[in-house]
Amino acid sequence: MEKKTKRRDFLFTATYAVGAxxxxxxxxxxxxxxxPDASVKALASTEVDVSAVxxxxxxxxxxxxxxxxxxxxxxxxxxxxxxxxxEDLKHPEKDExxxxxxxxxxxxxxxxxxxxxxxxQKGDYNGWFCPCHGSxxxxxxxxxxxxxxxxxxxPEYKFVDANTIKIG
Amino acid sequence: xxxxxxxxxxxxxxxxNDRLPLLTLxxxxxxxxxxxxxNYWWTFGGILTFCLITQIVTGLVLAMHYIAHADMAFxxxxxxxxxxxYGWLIRYIHANGASMFFLAVYxxxxxxxxxxxxxxxxxxIWIIGIIIYLLMMAAAFLGYVLxxxxxxxxxxxxxxxxxxxxxxxxxxxVTWLWGGxxxxxxxxxxxxxxxxLIPFLILGLVVLHIWALHVPGNNNPIGIDIKKPxxxxxxxxxxxxxxxxxxxxxxxxxxxxxxxxTPNILGHADNYIEANPLVTxxxxxxxxxxxxxYAILRSVPDKLLGVIAMLSAILILAALxxxxxxxxxxAVFRPLYKQFYWILVADVLILGYVGAMPAEGLYLLIARIAxxxxxxxxxxxxxxxxxxxxxxxxxxxxxxxxxxxSPNLATVKKKDSFKDQ
Numbered sequence: 335m336e337k338k339t340k341r342r343d344f345l346f347t348a349t350y351a352v353g354a355x356x357x358x359x360x361x362x363x364x365x366x367x368x369x370p371d372a373s374v375k376a377l378a379s380t381e382v383d384v385s386a387v388x389x390x391x392x393x394x395x396x397x398x399x400x401x402x403x404x405x406x407x408x409x410x411x412x413x414x415x416x417x418x419x420x421e422d423l424k425h426p427e428k429d430e431x432x433x434x435x436x437x438x439x440x441x442x443x444x445x446x447x448x449x450x451x452x453x454x455q456k457g458d459y460n461g462w463f464c465p466c467h468g469s470x471x472x473x474x475x476x477x478x479x480x481x482x483x484x485x486x487x488x489p490e491y492k493f494v495d496a497n498t499i500k501i502g
Numbered sequence: 503x504x505x506x507x508x509x510x511x512x513x514x515x516x517x518x519n520d521r522l523p524l525l526t527l528x529x530x531x532x533x534x535x536x537x538x539x540x541n542y543w544w545t546f547g548g549i550l551t552f553c554l555i556t557q558i559v560t561g562l563v564l565a566m567h568y569i570a571h572a573d574m575a576f577x578x579x580x581x582x583x584x585x586x587x588y589g590w591l592i593r594y595i596h597a598n599g600a601s602m603f604f605l606a607v608y609x610x611x612x613x614x615x616x617x618x619x620x621x622x623x624x625x626x627i628w629i630i631g632i633i634i635y636l637l638m639m640a641a642a643f644l645g646y647v648l649x650x651x652x653x654x655x656x657x658x659x660x661x662x663x664x665x666x667x668x669x670x671x672x673x674x675x676v677t678w679l680w681g682g683x684x685x686x687x688x689x690x691x692x693x694x695x696x697x698x699l700i701p702f703l704i705l706g707l708v709v710l711h712i713w714a715l716h717v718p719g720n721n722n723p724i725g726i727d728i729k730k731p732x733x734x735x736x737x738x739x740x741x742x743x744x745x746x747x748x749x750x751x752x753x754x755x756x757x758x759x760x761x762x763x764t765p766n767i768l769g770h771a772d773n774y775i776e777a778n779p780l781v782t783x784x785x786x787x788x789x790x791x792x793x794x795x796y797a798i799l800r801s802v803p804d805k806l807l808g809v810i811a812m813l814s815a816i817l818i819l820a821a822l823x824x825x826x827x828x829x830x831x832x833a834v835f836r837p838l839y840k841q842f843y844w845i846l847v848a849d850v851l852i853l854g855y856v857g858a859m860p861a862e863g864l865y866l867l868i869a870r871i872a873x874x875x876x877x878x879x880x881x882x883x884x885x886x887x888x889x890x891x892x893x894x895x896x897x898x899x900x901x902x903x904x905x906x907x908s909p910n911l912a913t914v915k916k917k918d919s920f921k922d923q
Contacts, residue, residue: 371681401780448664
């Protein structure tokens with residue numbers, strides 16, 4: 335039998351194509367309903383009063399269900415963070431880029447390995463230590479040792495006035 | 503399988519059976535010819551069926567009192583423990599039942615490894631079993647999140663973050679799983695839904711598992727093909743029913759010991775503290791039955807490779823029928839395999855132990871060696887052993903070592919192939 339595209343072949347292909355588009359149109363809402371909903375997205379920013387935070391202290395605030403560390407660093411910590419050579423870092427980032435105002439370090443308190451909350455003032459680099467799988471972070475929140483792949487994330491934030499930080 | 507025609511005796515029975523042959527099925531299950539040398543390691547299939555039904559029944563009852571909401575879940579579990587009539591008993595049966603389920607499934611799996619039950623023609627039974635095992639782990643993880651304690655919350659955080667290791671789409675997948683930017687109420691409600699669904703998927707797969715078993719019939723401790731029915735078989739009922747029933751009673755004693763005397767020993771005290779997204783418990787460990795895989799995850803210093811190693815450790819089991827090249831099923835006739843089998847058992851126990859310990863120093867070194875050996879066993883030892891090993895003579899039938907001769911012409915023909923080994 336000779337191979338020729340028949341009217342029937344066209345009808346089959348067209349039917350499959352329409353069927354696939356239809357199935358996709360039904361499946362997508364089923365998948366997307368699991369993504370963050372409008373009420374979750376609405377909680378996207380938080381304002382924090384930091385007037386009571388003294389040098390050497392950290393406060394933890396909840397933003398989008400995640401802890402954010404706001405640390406007022408001491409001069410020694412700032413000096414230590416700035417003195418590190420970039421080639422010694424697993425994820426090279428300058429301290430200046432992480433803390434726009436060097437006195438204030440604002441970052442997500444979430445270990446980039448598997449999402450635990452690291453402990454303050456612990457570990458081999460005087461910064462943070464994650465108790466779950468042993469990642470060590472320095473005074474700039476950069477990964478120095480352990481399984482975490484990247485530095486702790488810096489969220490979008492700005493100083494609304496001298497004593498108030500807006501995260502998100 | 504018994505192939506003789508079955509006709510119900512009563513007229514009503516015959517009328518019904520002609521329209522829906524349920525009685526034929528029941529007759530097949532009671533008459534099902536079973537090797538007469540099955541030992542007690544073969545009773546865990548029945549025990550596992552019991553475990554599944556126990557979890558479904560107690561789970562249904564718990565779902566009548568539990569509230570899947572981040573603000574109320576923890577309180578509702580305490581409400582079950584303190585206020586609901588016999589709530590403590592039902593919850594302790596359900597929580598310890600998960601551990602008992604895994605205890606039984608590990609014995610069941612290692613029985614299969616020893617007697618070569620995964621080999622041709624039983625590969626499909628084995629693979630369905632691996633899928634059931636994966637679903638069991640999913641159900642256990644999801645269920646552990648529901649009480650919304652500290653371990654629930656942080657266990658959920660760590661496990662869902664495993665997906666963030668996937669390049670490019672990882673973060674998106676994690677957000678999608680959470681329904682937010684962290685584990686929170688949307689995560690809890692979907693986990694409850696899936697925890698409710700999975701046992702019924704397992705139930706369906708168990709039916710397929712047993713169906714696939716009834717095609718070639720049971721393997722047996724000497725691992726030979728037997729003619730069915732013959733002198734080598736006994737009907738399932740009453741012989742196996744009684745034996746399984748006795749083993750189940752023994753198992754229930756162990757089960758009851760945990761439920762009534764040490765109901766919390768297999769859990770973690772931190773899970774009696776309500777979930778707090780600001781504080782991670784100092785020492786996060788999964789439940790005991792997941793520890794070997796947790797040890798493999800932590801033994802690899804790279805995030806993505808660690809996740810891949812952990813998943814491979816489970817998925818490699820599905821390839822086992824093809825990795826094991828030996829034609830002899832039972833370890834009874836494989837002197838070298840028998841030794842490697844016990845080394846593997848020790849290796850998995852060691853992985854479980856170091857999985858519970860902090861990932862540093864000597865523990866980390868041991869975890870790395872044990873992880874390497876685990877893969878070595880499946881990828882090198884088993885394929886090579888099939889060609890190198892000198893196996894001992896296999897009997898022609900179950901009765902042959904005692905009575906001499908073979909009632910089974912099929913195995914006589916195979917005698918020559920055994921000589922070659």
